[in-house]
Amino acid sequence: MRIFRSGFRPAQGSSHALRAVILGWALAISAFASCAHAAPAASAPQAGDAAHAASVHKAVVHKAAVHKPVRHAVTRKVLRRKVVERKAGVTRRPLRHVVHHESHAVRKPVHRVVHEARRAPAAVHAELRRTSFGDDPISLASGSALVIDARTHQVLLSKDASDVRPIASLTKLMTAAVVLDAHQPMDQPIEITDADIDTLKWSSSRLRPGMVFTREELLKLALMSSENRAAHALARNYPGGLDACIAAMNRKAASLGMLQTHYIEPTGLSPQNQSTASDLAKLVAAVYSYPLIREFSTHPKSTVTAGRYALQFRNTDHLVFNRGWDILLQKTGYINEAGHCLVLNTVVQGRNVIVVLLDAWGRYAHFVDAERIRNWMQTSGRTLLTRVDPIPTAEARPQTVDE
Numbered sequence: 499m500r501i502f503r504s505g506f507r508p509a510q511g512s513s514h515a516l517r518a519v520i521l522g523w524a525l526a527i528s529a530f531a532s533c534a535h536a537a538p539a540a541s542a543p544q545a546g547d548a549a550h551a552a553s554v555h556k557a558v559v560h561k562a563a564v565h566k567p568v569r570h571a572v573t574r575k576v577l578r579r580k581v582v583e584r585k586a587g588v589t590r591r592p593l594r595h596v597v598h599h600e601s602h603a604v605r606k607p608v609h610r611v612v613h614e615a616r617r618a619p620a621a622v623h624a625e626l627r628r629t630s631f632g633d634d635p636i637s638l639a640s641g642s643a644l645v646i647d648a649r650t651h652q653v654l655l656s657k658d659a660s661d662v663r664p665i666a667s668l669t670k671l672m673t674a675a676v677v678l679d680a681h682q683p684m685d686q687p688i689e690i691t692d693a694d695i696d697t698l699k700w701s702s703s704r705l706r707p708g709m710v711f712t713r714e715e716l717l718k719l720a721l722m723s724s725e726n727r728a729a730h731a732l733a734r735n736y737p738g739g740l741d742a743c744i745a746a747m748n749r750k751a752a753s754l755g756m757l758q759t760h761y762i763e764p765t766g767l768s769p770q771n772q773s774t775a776s777d778l779a780k781l782v783a784a785v786y787s788y789p790l791i792r793e794f795s796t797h798p799k800s801t802v803t804a805g806r807y808a809l810q811f812r813n814t815d816h817l818v819f820n821r822g823w824d825i826l827l828q829k830t831g832y833i834n835e836a837g838h839c840l841v842l843n844t845v846v847q848g849r850n851v852i853v854v855l856l857d858a859w860g861r862y863a864h865f866v867d868a869e870r871i872r873n874w875m876q877t878s879g880r881t882l883l884t885r886v887d888p889i890p891t892a893e894a895r896p897q898t899v900d901e
Contacts, residue, residue, distance in 0.1 A: 635655070635874070636655075636870045636871070636874045638657055638855070638858075638867045638870065638871075639858050639859065639860060639863040639864075639866065639867055640657070640837075640855040640856060640857060640858040640863070640864060640867050641657075641658060641661070641663065641837065641856055641857030641858070642657060642658045642659055642661050642663060642774070642775040642854070642855070642856040642857055643655060643656070643657040643658075643659070643775060643853075643854065643855050643856070643867065643871075644656050644657070644659040644775035644776060644778075644779050644852075644853070644854040645851055645852070645853050645854075645871055645875075646779055646851065646852050647849065647850070647851055648783065648843065648850040648851055648852050649850060654851065654875070655871065655874075656775075658775075659774060659775040659776045659854075660758070660774050660775075660776055661774060661775075662758050662772050662773070662774055663772060663773070663774070663836060663856050663857050664769040664770075664771060664772055664833065664835045664836035665766060665771055665772060665773045665778065665831060665836060665839060665856065666766045666767075666771075666831030666832050666833045666836040666839050667724045667726075667765065667766040667829065667830065667831035667832065667833075667839075668766060668773070668778060668829050668830075668831040668839050668841055669729075669761060669763075669764065669765060669766035669771045669831070670720050670721060670724060670729050670764070670765065670766060670829065670831075671721075671781055671782070671785050671791070671795075671829050671841070672747045672750065672751065672761065672781060672785075673720065673729050673732060673733055673743070673747065673764040673765075674717055674720060674721055674732075674785070674788070674790075674791050674794075675750060675784070675785050675788060675791070676736070676743060676746040676747050676750055677713075677717065677732050677733070677736060677743070678717075678788055678790060678791070679746070679750070680736060680737055680746075682713060682735075682736075682737070683713065684712065684713050684714040684717075685712050685713070685714065686712065686713050686735075687710045687711070687712055688710065688711060688712070688713055688716060688731050688732070688735050689708065689709070689710045689731075690705045690706065690707050690708065690709045690710075690711070690727055690731055691707050691731075691734075692707050693730075693734060694707070694727040694730040694731050694734065695707070695727065696726050696727070696730075696765070696767055698767050698768060699767050699833065701726055701767065703725060703726060703727045704809055705719075705725060705727040705728060705731075705804075705809075709804035709805070709807070710804065710805075711728070711731075711802060711804065713732065713735070714790075715728075715802050716728040716729075716731055716732050717732060717790065717794060718794040718797065718800055718802075719800075719802065719811055720732060721791060721794040721795040721829065722794050722795065722797045722799075722800060722811060722812075722813050722814075723811040723812065723813065723814060724814050724829075724830060724831070725811070726765040726766075726767060729764050729765045729766075730763075730764060730765055732764070733764035740764070743764055744761055744762065744763065744764065747761045747764070748760065748761055751773075751777070751781075754777075754780050754781060754784050755777075755780055756773065756777035756778075756780055756781060757777070758772075758773060758774045758776075758777050759772065759773035759774070759777045759778075759781075760772055760773075766831055766833070766836075767833060769833060769835035769836060775854040775855075775856055778841055778854045778856075779841075779852050779854050781841075782827065782841050782842075782843050782852050782854070783843075783852060785827065786826065786827055786843055791827065792826060792827050795827050795828050795829055796813070796818055796825055796826070796827065796828060797813060798812070798813050798818055798819060799811060799812045799813065814830045815828045815829075815830050815840070816862070816865055817842070817865060817868060823844060823872075824844060824845040824846075825842060825843070825844045826843045826844060826845065826850075827841075827842070827843035828840070828841065828842050828843070828844075829841050830864070836856070836857065837856070837857040837858050837859050838855075838857075838858040838859070838860070838861070838863055838864040839855060839856050839857070839858070839864065840853070840854075840855045840858075840864040840865070840867075840868060841853065841854050841855070842868065844872075846872050846875045846876065847875070847876055849875070851875070853868060853871060855867050855868065
């Protein structure tokens with residue numbers, strides 16, 4: 499059937515065609531009318547769906563209106579419980595404590611947060627008072643610390659000074675002392691051998707087997723650069739050998755009153771070399787009487803020759819290069835088990851003091867603690883003595899006084 503468009507005009511004499519068009523339109527109108535009468539029956543389900551959707555929407559709105567006050571009631575209940583618990587002194591908020599772990603000898607420490615139950619307010623306030631006004635007034639990062647006056651033996655600062663800890667390369671101070679006590683020729687050549695290689699920590703060294711150095715050069719490298727193979731070679735060439743040297747180190751520690759100190763090897767690589775801050779203060783006071791230990795431990799840098807090789811070494815103590823410090827004797831140490839360690843015999847504004855820092859975590863934490871101690875002494879008036887005051891004898895023991 500052709501679509502009738504506006505403007506269509508049948509030609510004259512085509513009455514049959516016109517009647518056919520009219521008849522087609524009549525049939526179309528009748529068909530449309532029949533569909534219109536059947537539409538209510540067909541649209542009944544649609545009306546039912548619309549009614550059902552409306553009822554569902556009404557139920558959802560009603561449910562939201564009903565449950566909204568319930569959520570507020572639950573909130574009020576939780577708040578009421580928190581208020582009751584707060585008045586009763588009960589709390590569920592944990593304290594955050596940082597536990598330090600060292601994953602490698604040269605890496606920065608990894609921090610892990612451990613949650614613990616919050617302590618009672620009285621315990622917290624007591625700890626704050628102890629930290630702020632007690633033995634550690636400057637919140638040192640070191641696990642143990644001790645500052646004493648080198649002349650009067652007064653304890654200016656103490657933090658867990660009696661705790662036994664690994665001491666790392668601070669061991670080399672005792673190794674140097676017993677080697678010098680043996681009065682062996684300092685110009686005697688000593689060869690580095692495979693026996694001097696560290697098989698405990700596998701620490702690196704530029705002193706290769708076959709190189710030859712004098713005893714004096716090895717002593718300088720052991721004290722200035724904390725060379726492990728140099729210290730081991732010195733102990734290996736001690737009269738009687740390595741075992742005799744270790745026995746002499748323990749005997750000397752006992753004679754100095756270092757009752758909590760024990761050595762099993764001469765380098766400090768073993769964590770079983772242990773001592774306390776109090777014992778190490780006695781050692782620092784005793785070895786100050788050795789001119790070579792004072793000189794070599796504070797030497798900034800040095801060059802030694804081994805055949806055709808010229809090896810340059812620097813001091814491991816960064817404070818030696820700081821012009822603000824007047825250091826008379828020093829030694830650093832580090833292994834994973836001991837943390838960073840530092841001992842100093844230094845002068846702060848004319849006052850001679852001995853500083854011992856053990857178990858500091860962080861590559862420069864022990865140096866930062868030393869700076870804190872110096873600033874604290876400068877601002878607290880603890881600088882009354884002069885640099886020419888005599889160094890205490892090894893037998894004298896420090897006495898705690900309140901300042």
